[in-house]
Amino acid sequence: MTTSPSGRPLRADALRNRAKVLAAAEDVFAEQGTSASTEEVARRAGVGIGTVFRHFPTKESLLEAVLVALLERLAGEARELASAPDPGEAFYRFFARVVSQAATKQALTEALAEAGVDARRATGRTGPDVRDAIGALLEPAQRAGAVRPDIGPAEVTALLAGISYAAGRAGGSDDVLRIAFDGLRPQDATTDQEAARR
Amino acid sequence: MTTSPSGRPLRADALRNRAKVLAAAEDVFAEQGTSASTEEVARRAGVGIGTVFRHFPTKESLLEAVLVALLERLAGEARELASAPDPGEAFYRFFARVVSQAATKQALTEALAEAGVDARRATGRTGPDVRDAIGALLEPAQRAGAVRPDIGPAEVTALLAGISYAAGRAGGSDDVLRIAFDGLRPQDATTDQEAARR
DNA sequence: TGACAAGTGGAGTAGCGACTCCGTATTTTC
DNA sequence: GAAAATACGGAGTCGCTACTCCACTTGTCA
Known part of the structure; x- marks a missing residue:
């Protein structure tokens, strides 16, 4: 993503602006949700709208870039915690951290939901990434008896x-x-049946 | 809501149209989320846009009416189940039913979230209503030992x-x-500490 | 049944948001 | 240090949506 269509590397100022736009978009979408306007992003980044659209040809592509960045960061955190000594603690700490971050970042919640089960084009490569990283956190925790064994990364993500x-x-979070x-x-031997369903 | 500003009762056709609009709005918002257009609602109801705006002067007021209707129905179901013989089963059945309904009705999820903790003007009277109805379902279930005692209606709603x-x-619902x-x-004596937090 | 109030429909208005275009500014290259 | 290539900014376009207005229709009441 750091080369122009003609294969040449991006000009220095272009690279700088791209980063500014992405950072501003993260902030804006986090605060106001994904329906915030592109113009607001441009203003916050200190560039013209034209520049935003040069780097991200549609609003959707901008959104996608933001979500991918968020998910990658998430996956990174998960991988980091995966090497902690206590797998159970690592898992629950990760979970709590994500939730507390998402509480102030609407965009994160939406990203999570999208990464959920259907790997849409938007998060095509990152979705599996996140799932793998969560899996690497989940399985040891399950082996250690800290997390129930009958669920997978998809359920955790959901x-x-x-x-x-x-x-x-x-x-009341x-x-x-x-x-x-x-x-x-x-869950210990609670064979529960709970005939509860529609 | 069945009288005109001048205090007289609504005309028969007006009453009919009002109901048609409300029903159509429920459908449309359920399918497409609350960002669906007012014109689509009018089309679905088989009336002109002018009629929609006569009955609900702003889109927000239409949305409010829909959410209130959903929440009232919810509260009704809760009250109904409250008299079931097994309080635990009643509670879990209610919970499962709401979730399965919400899965196909975006509007319901949004309504639930709004009713959550802050009683906004939109759901000013209905929010407490729902909370009370859930409480009437929750408390017996707690007394029967089917639900943990350390939570209240607010947590259940959230x-x-x-x-x-x-x-x-x-x-994976x-x-x-x-x-x-x-x-x-x-949760039996699991004194867990889970120092997990940020 | 006729007169008047109440309600209807939909063309029209206003404003916002995504996206385009191009004259100007900045980098890079030689 | 030009010339060429690249990028910038923002006024302008286009389409969509909430909302208004009013000539016309329908219901109500005597």
């Missing part, structure tokens, strides 16, 4: 999105997080 | 919104629901 949503819009944590722990 | 969001956008249920059950 739950992450849901709890983030709840934490962001409603209050701590309580909701506690409930989620308890549900994630291994 | 969780409901979060799980609905997860179920609607990602797949069943697994996520299972996790939530397990987290909602009384």
